[in-house]
Structure formats: structure tokens, C-alpha cells
Amino acid sequence: MKRILPLLLSAVLWLAAICLFAFSGSIHPAFYAYAGTFIPFAFAFIYLYAASKMKSFGVATILNGFLLFVFIVSGEADLWMGIMLVVIIALSEFLRYKYGYDTKKGTRVSFLPLAFTFFAYTSHWWTDTAGSLQAALVEMPEGYAAKMEPVIENVPVYMLMIVMVVPMAILAMRLAEKVLKK
DSSP: OTTHHHHHHHHHHHHHHHHHHHHGGGTOHHHHHHGGGTTHHHHHHHHHHHHHHOOSTTHHHHHHHHHHHHHHHHTOOOHHHHHHHHHHHHHHHHHHHHHOTTSHHHHHHHHHHHTTHHHHHHTHHHHSHHHHHHHHHHHSOTTHHHHHHHHHHOHHHHHHHHHTHHHHHHHHHHHHHHHHTO
16 A cells, blocks of 8 residues: 555656646647657656656556556547557566666666657647547637647657657656655
């Protein structure tokens, strides 16, 4: 029970971070599309805390597994998101196993795949552009879909934002280590 409560809290915070960053899209679609580059600054603290509480297999599985479960139940998940989250989980768990559950290197390296979690969530814009634009017409304020199109079509910026996740994740993890003194 001592290990389960902190991990459940971490999973809820992980979901809350995703929702908060997704909500930034109400300001402009670019915030939603590119928030994944900056969310590692929230994720690093949550992951470092969870990894310090559980020095074995399962942290990535709990965090992204809970996220996937909630999104499936709420109808927010699609096939690509599910596939991407499972790949992220598997890669993160493998890296933490390979480099050590109780080592800084194992925690740091295993965080890198997890830093891409938000892009798995927003992948529907690029894997189902027509459906995403149609949903925006129904769910979002007038004119939102028109603002989405140039963001979706700007593939070079999207690729740059994805590449930037790695240095942001490294910086975020170092910051979280200093703040939490882990």
C-alpha cells in the first residue's frame, strides 16, 4: 500500500498534466500541436518521484497505462495513440531494466521515450487529419478548424518540435533532480 498510493497519485498527476497541456489548445491550435515539446518539464517531476518510489518494472506501465485506460474509457483514444503509447511503455521499461532500476542513468534514459507521450495523444491530427478537422468544426469555437489547418500542414515545424523533445527532456530531468534532490 505504501508503494501503490504514490504511484496512483503520480498516474493522476500524469493525466492532469496531459489535460492541462491539451487545454492550452483553446488559446490556439499551435499550443495543442506543440505542447508535447514542453510537457517534459511537468513529466520529469512526476516520473522522477514515481521512479524513486518504485525501483522495479512498472513505472512507465502505470503512468501511460493509466492514461491509455482513461482515454479508451472516455473515447479519446484512437488506434495510433494506443500503438504509440504501448511502444513508449515498452521502450521505457526496457531501458530502465537495461540501465538499472535503481540508477540515475536508468531513470534518465528511460524518461526519454516517456517525454514523447503528449505527441502520441495529439497524433490524430496527422494520422486522421480529415476527422480531426471535422471534430473541430463540431467541438471547437467557430474558426478553430481554419486555424488548425496551417498548423497541421507545417510539417517542418512539427518535425522540429518532435526533435526538440529530447533536449527538453534532458533539461527537464536535470532540473527535476536538482529541485527534488534525487
